Amino acid sequence: MTLSQKWVGKFALNKDEGIGELTYDPEKGISLVLRFTPPPKNWSGSFRAYPVIKGMLHGDQPCTLIGAFDRGLNNSSGEHVQHIGAEALLLHAACDSADEPMFTRMSFTSPALTAFYEPRGIKIKYPKKLHLTYTASYRRPKPLKSKWRKNRTLLTAHAHLPWHQARDGSFPFTETAWYEIAFHPPVSTTDVLRHLSAIEFFLGIAVGQFAGAPLVHLLTDPKDRTRPLARLFRSRQWYRPFHLETSKPTQVSVKELGAHTMSLLSRWFELYDRIERITDVYRASQHIPGIESRFLFIVQALEGLHRICLSGPAIKPEEFHRGLDAILAAIPEDLSSEAKQFFQSRLQLFNQPALGRRLRDFLRLLTTNVPMGLENVNLDIQHIVDVRHEFSHGTLTTEIKEIDLETVDFYVDVLQTLFEIGLFCLLDVPKEIVTHIYYGNPRYSQITDWRRRLVRKGRVPAPKRKPPKLQKS
DSSP: OOOOOEEEEEEEEEEEEEEEEEETTTTTTEEEEESSOOOOSSSSSSOOEEEEEEEEEEETTTEEEEEEEEEEEETTTEEEEEEEEEEEEEEOOOOOOTTTTOOOEEEOOOOOHHHHOOSSSOOOSSSSOOOSSSEEEEEETTEEEEEEEEOOOSSEEEEEESSSSSTOOOOOEEEEEEEEEEEEEOOOOOHHHHHHHHHHHHHHHHHHHOOOOOEEEEEOOOTTSSSSSEEEEEOTTTOOOOOOOOOOOSSOOOOHHHTHHHHHHHHHHHHHHHHHHHHHHHHHHHHSSSSHHHHHHHHHHHHHHHHTOOEEEESSSSEEEEEEEHHHHTSOOOOOHHHHHHHHHHHTTTTTTTTTHHHHHHHHHHHHTTTTTTTTTGGGHHHHHHHHHHHSSSSSSSSOOOOOHHHHHHHHHHHHHHHHHHHHHHTOHHHHHHHHHHOOOOOHHHHHHHHHHHHTTTTSSOOOOOOOOOOOO
16 A cells, blocks of 8 residues: 655754655654764764654655654764654654644545445445544546545545556456545644554454555645645554455455444544553554463453453442451551551452453353354363463462463464454444354354364363253153
8 A cells, every 4th residue: 555665855853954865664664864974963872762853855845753763873984874763754744743733634545444445336425423524535437537526424435447448348447445534623643643543453453454554644724725735654563564365354344334334433433542552452462473472462451451341340349348448457556667558559459350250251242242152262261361370470370280382372362352352342333243243254263163173182171061861751
């Protein structure tokens, strides 16, 4: 979607100006190589972070690096070369702060969005709008002619028509889905990045993979039509190529959601404000190397989602406080103030549900919508808890001879399924759609077969067989 690009221009760093080579690569991110001759006077020689770095590219194109930081330097023959990375890059826009309100509209597309939308040359119009004003456009493909039709829709398909007919006489075309949003009042770059993160995470869950660099256009002044749209680039490790083996998304698309799409996304944007950090932890569980690390990250993400959306006290608050008062009253008076403070601060946190209860709550949420989902996984919950204790604390609650990494890998798939399906359930996706998502994903359906193989190897508990019914004589 977004290819590697390179620019040359002048950049100001610590009140010194240098010639820089700016590059963007979807997988490697944003990189700036600054050259100063002679070396800058204000450089301190230590690592620094820069909120913004402004520059002017060839052709009088302003640009701004957001969240820049030193990557290293070298000096040779009187030339100072500074290597800089950045969180984001704005082209055709200059700002003094990432929190400066300046954007009135954003247009966004990515391979994941196109997969989620499944455009087929059919206009989809929704009667409801989100709490923000959404404007978009749609172009229906026709032989050698195209007309713009403006509608208040959330997602649109733009068709790209060729000038020449194919050998069979047809006019083949490709379509790209776009997401467009108008901001009232204008928002800052920080707000745009957070909104972009929310969209990308939802699409990653919806289509089954976090991949593909987006194409983002930003409008600063709707009255000035001569000013080019600003471009936004981001450095993200998951912007590797997007692999769409078929035209059907892995999880769910607008085709299945239909009229539920608008309300679903509205609830998602509201929920994202509360679980933003949790989404980062979950995404890390997808990309971090090592099965043990992936296991710990997905457990942490599940615990965080449960704490925010499902968590309640382990026991009744009044009973907890009565027992807590009794325990605190029993603390010996001759203990040091440090010991007393330790007990008083730690005991206050004991009314949180244990990991086993959190996992059972998510499993209950899943089986309410998919009755036969994750069959017999309830037998693995205690072992999952024990493995977490071993990896995080180095102590097992029960005697386990060996932790098999294949079994841990199986648990990672189980926990990811609980997180993803649980998230759809928390967003009030209709039961029939949740069932379709579960059975339409090959990874979910393979979990049951995987568990049966582990049962035959003696790695996980086998389900109890029901005794045969006796026939009446």
